[in-house]
Amino acid sequence: MKLMHTKLPEFLKKMKVAATESSCPKEITIRGLENLTSAKMQSLRTGRIEHAVGEMTHKEGVEKIDLVVIPRVPETMHTVIIKGMDKDGNVKNAILELVNILHPTEEAELMGCKDVDDRRPGIGRH
Numbered sequence: 001m002k003l004m005h006t007k008l009p010e011f012l013k014k015m016k017v018a019a020t021e022s023s024c025p026k027e028i029t030i031r032g033l034e035n036l037t038s039a040k041m042q043s044l045r046t047g048r049i050e051h052a053v054g055e056m057t058h059k060e061g062v063e064k065i066d067l068v069v070i071p072r073v074p075e076t077m078h079t080v081i082i083k084g085m086d087k088d089g090n091v092k093n094a095i096l097e098l099v100n101i102l103h104p105t106e107e108a109e110l111m112g113c114k115d116v117d118d119r120r121p122g123i124g125r126h
Helices: 008-020 043-057 106-110
Strands: 005-007 027-031 040-042 064-068 075-085 091-102
16 A cells, blocks of 8 residues: 555655756645645656646746645535543544535636646546
C-alpha cells in the first residue's frame, strides 16, 4: 500500500518542486487542501499532476501557477461528528449527522479560459 499512495505533505512538496525547480521556474499556489491534516493521493495521478505542473511552467505567457483541488462530483455527502468533551479533553458523548455539500464545479475556476486540455478519464474509469 505504501508505494501506491503519496502522503499529503509529499504531494504538496512534489508540486512545489515541479513548479520552482523547472527550467522555467514559476511561483505556485495550491488551494483546496487547506482543511486536510492528513490524506493520501494516488501515486499515478500525483505523477501525472506533477508532470502537468512542470508542463505549465513552459507555457508561453504563464507567470505563475494556481493549482486548485475540487471534488469531481459537485454534491458530496459528509458525516458531521458533534463531540461533547470533558475537562480533560476526553469524548463523553457524540452525535452523528449528515450534510450534503454542494461544491462549485470547474466552470467557476475556468470562467473565461479558452484553452482547456481535459485529461480526466470518464467517471468510474480512473
